[in-house]
Structure formats: C-alpha cells, structure tokens
Amino acid sequence: MEAQRRYGKVTDDLIALLIEIVGGGNVLTGEERQDYSRDEAPKLKPVLPEVVVKPEDTGSVARIMKLANEKNIPVTPRGGGTGLAGGAVPIYGGIVLSLEKMNRILEIDKDNFVATVEPGVVLADFFQAVEEQGLYYPIYPGETSATIGGNAATNAGGMRAVKYGVTRHFVLGLEAVLPTGDIVPAGGKFVKCSTGYELTQLLIGSEGTLAVITKIILRLIPPPGKREIIFVPFNSLHDAIKSVPAILKQRILPVGIEFMERDVIDMVEQHTGKEIPLHDYDAFLMIIVEADSEDEVHHIAGQIGEICLSHGAVDVFIPGSERAKRNLLEAREQFYNAVRYFGITDLVDVVVPRSRIAEFVEKTKGIAAEYGIPLIAYGHAGDGNVHLHPMSRGRDESEARVKELLEKIYEVGVSLGGTISGEHGLGFTKKGYLHLAADKSKIDLMKRIKRAFDPNNILNPGKVLDLE
Numbered sequence: 001m002e003a004q005r006r007y008g009k010v011t012d013d014l015i016a017l018l019i020e021i022v023g024g025g026n027v028l029t030g031e032e033r034q035d036y037s038r039d040e041a042p043k044l045k046p047v048l049p050e051v052v053v054k055p056e057d058t059g060s061v062a063r064i065m066k067l068a069n070e071k072n073i074p075v076t077p078r079g080g081g082t083g084l085a086g087g088a089v090p091i092y093g094g095i096v097l098s099l100e101k102m103n104r105i106l107e108i109d110k111d112n113f114v115a116t117v118e119p120g121v122v123l124a125d126f127f128q129a130v131e132e133q134g135l136y137y138p139i140y141p142g143e144t145s146a147t148i149g150g151n152a153a154t155n156a157g158g159m160r161a162v163k164y165g166v167t168r169h170f171v172l173g174l175e176a177v178l179p180t181g182d183i184v185p186a187g188g189k190f191v192k193c194s195t196g197y198e199l200t201q202l203l204i205g206s207e208g209t210l211a212v213i214t215k216i217i218l219r220l221i222p223p224p225g226k227r228e229i230i231f232v233p234f235n236s237l238h239d240a241i242k243s244v245p246a247i248l249k250q251r252i253l254p255v256g257i258e259f260m261e262r263d264v265i266d267m268v269e270q271h272t273g274k275e276i277p278l279h280d281y282d283a284f285l286m287i288i289v290e291a292d293s294e295d296e297v298h299h300i301a302g303q304i305g306e307i308c309l310s311h312g313a314v315d316v317f318i319p320g321s322e323r324a325k326r327n328l329l330e331a332r333e334q335f336y337n338a339v340r341y342f343g344i345t346d347l348v349d350v351v352v353p354r355s356r357i358a359e360f361v362e363k364t365k366g367i368a369a370e371y372g373i374p375l376i377a378y379g380h381a382g383d384g385n386v387h388l389h390p391m392s393r394g395r396d397e398s399e400a401r402v403k404e405l406l407e408k409i410y411e412v413g414v415s416l417g418g419t420i421s422g423e424h425g426l427g428f429t430k431k432g433y434l435h436l437a438a439d440k441s442k443i444d445l446m447k448r449i450k451r452a453f454d455p456n457n458i459l460n461p462g463k464v465l466d467l468e
C-alpha cells in the first residue's frame, strides 16, 4: 500500500517514549494486540497495530499525539470496538490509541441536568449511573458495550431517535486533542452558544479523523414515567411502513418505530431459541412509546393499535408485563447478531426520508433479486434509517458482485433524497461510496477541513475519505 510506505515505523525507541508517557502496563506489543485489530464490521480482515497505547488522562493523549505527529506514525483512536464500518481498525498499522482507561464519569450535575464524562465510559455503565441519580440519557444505540466517545465519534443513533434524535442532539461540549497535540475545548455546560465556529458539532461524527475526543459534556433529562411497546403484525412490509406516517400525523410522537420482516424474526427465534409473539406474519412494526402515567401510556398504545388496524394490521400485541416488554426489546437488539450468524456479505445503513422507506426497500429488493442475492431488511421506520443485509447464506459471493449491488442500492437511496449512512459512519468499508452522496465541492471542502486539523494525515488515515 502506497500510504503505508510514507508512514514511519514504530521503533523500540518510540515504544520506550510511549512507556515513559503512560507506563509499561499501558503499552501492548504482544499477542494482546489481536483484540485491537478488528471491530464489528462484517467481512473486514483484521489488521494488527504495531503497538496499542492506553492513556489514562488528556495530558498523556496530547503527548502521544505530539510524538506520533513528529515521527509520522498513524494513530487510530478506539473506544469499545463495536463500530460497524471498520473505523477503529488500524489499516496502516501504527498506534491504536485505546481510550478504555479514560472511563471516569467526572460529574453528574443535577442542577444543570448535565453529565461530564471521559470518552471510554461504557454506555451501559453510563445509563446505570444516570438512572441512579434519577435522570435519563435517552440516546440508545443498540450495543451498550460501546463507549460514549465512540458514540460521539460516530454520531450514533439507535432506536429512540424519533423522539430524542441522535448523539449530537445531547452533546453540549467536548474536549479534544488535535493530531498536533494541542488541547481544544469546545462548547460547555450551556444549551445556547453563538460564539464562533461550532467545533463540538464538527467533531461529532468525524470518526476519529479530526481529533481525539477526551471529554464529553452531555445533556440529561428527567426520566419518562412509563414505557410501553406495541408489536403489530402485517401481511406486507408495504402496509407496515405505510402506517408510520399515519401514526405521526395523529400528533403521536413515539420514542421509536422499528420495522422488520418475517425472515429476521425467524432468524432471531432460531438464534436465541426464544419465540416471538404473532410471528407468523410477513412484516411487523415495533413501536415504543413513553408517557408520564400508566393511563396515558395505555391510551397512546391503544390509539396506535387502532391506527395500525385501520392501515392493514392483522393484530396488535401490547405486552403489558415488564418481562414481555424486555423480551421484545432484547429480540430487537439481537437482529444484527442473528443475521450475521446466518451469513451476511455486508451491512447497509442507508437513511431516506421516512415516507420513501417502502419504495427504497421494494426497489432494492428488486435489484438484489436480479443478482440472485437475498436481501434482508429491517430498521428504524420512524426516522428513515434502513438496514439491509445482502445474505450469502454460506455461499462465497464474489466481492465484486456484492460491491456492484451495494453501489446500486446506494444510488437508489440517494435518488430518493437519502444518504449512505444514517448512524454507523463511513469508516473504512463505506468511504468508497461517499462520491455517490457528496459532490466534488463538498468532498474538496471535507479534505481541506481534514488538512487543517491534521496536516500530516496521521489521525485515523484512510477513514471517511482518502486524501491522496
């Protein structure tokens, strides 16, 4: 690889300097590096970093970056490694900068409804800490072993975006270390800000290519009183998806509206060994609602059930018990693991205006059928984010054919007013499709921004876009 030759090598001298900064126990050069060679992107080959470094504070991150910049060593920031686009895979070797030890919740400020955390805080731990203080952080990307830093770097979304939005809507400020080693604070414990360029929002979703996020200030809200789930079977995906605007037009704002087809339900049942209620139909909506009281949440659930029934639903299941609700949510969280178990070639994360979801799924299934590749669809019907999996089912599908199919899928998404990734990011695996969604002037501006932050292109090079 051309770019690999232009980077420096990690030498014994450099390792000694890294040990000086973070201590010997926080520098890995042996077999343990394997754990840092991959993320959860399907089919991406692992790449071993030359060294893994685990700083425990911002000052150490700054010193590591300054050193790497001077020695021209590529640095790949890493949180929980749960990313789905290869963003944390060190494709040019060099240093993996694991933020796992910067995992302190620095403050939960109940007066201002704000939490300040280090980037390595694991989402599940954060949920628990916030709940213990009687507050609520509503952003729920399905994988709770991810870190808050990773969530911010990818602008993670998840199942509650219809009502609450995505990670960027709950980040008030950041502290970041630039590739040169400079420490830059952005935003703060305030809601309004019109003071210069909005660096917080620029860094969110930048996938570790512009700066290393070392602190995050998050907005919190009061917790909802009650939550209910409505599980609705339909005879066709078309009917299911067409019910979504009907619900929203009634001024009901669910937390999330998920859609899924029978194939996914079958796979999850086989994978988990747990039966899903009313599983014999072709398509389903899973709608999550929250309200202050039990009565109110039941009233809303009833209204949604009626709207769905008048738009082609064949039944409505409202679980009632906490256990049944949890079972349904857990089944939803297992979708990716289940389809992966049955053999996927890739993972599409296109977002389209939600009124175009049915058209998007129908068109792309038609195209996939021409290739003889089954396409599984599910996703966030309430916000237009569709996950498609071209299935290999054990066959060794040629990479070129899958790429051709993906290109056509992305073209359909863009032609319907959408874009390539709604929540997983471009990372390494999807950067090659950026030109389908962004014109030259936008890509040129992105390159200029990257160069302004990272003149030597050492921070997560080869992700999101290529400079050379």
Ligand SMILES: Cc1cc2nc3c(=O)[nH]c(=O)nc-3n(C[C@H](O)[C@H](O)[C@H](O)COP(=O)(O)OP(=O)(O)OC[C@H]3O[C@@H](n4cnc5c(N)ncnc54)[C@H](O)[C@@H]3O)c2cc1C
Residues within 6 Å of the ligand: 039, 040, 076, 077, 078, 079, 080, 081, 082, 083, 084, 086, 087, 088, 099, 119, 140, 141, 142, 143, 145, 146, 147, 148, 149, 150, 151, 152, 153, 154, 155, 156, 157, 158, 159, 207, 208, 209, 211, 212, 213, 214, 333, 336, 337, 423, 424, 427, 460, 463
């Ligand atoms: C089963 C499963 C379900 C999932 N469901 C969802 C979902 O519903 N919604 C969703 O949005 N995602 C989902 N994901 C994807 C993944 O959990 C998110 O992308 C998450 O935000 C990644 O966080 P992480 O800590 O694992 O980051 P990593 O995978 O470690 O890194 C992701 C990217 O962020 C960068 N990065 C990490 N930390 C920092 C930092 N401190 N500073 C700068 N850059 C950094 C990395 O370089 C990389 O480019 C799912 C993944 C799995 C495996």
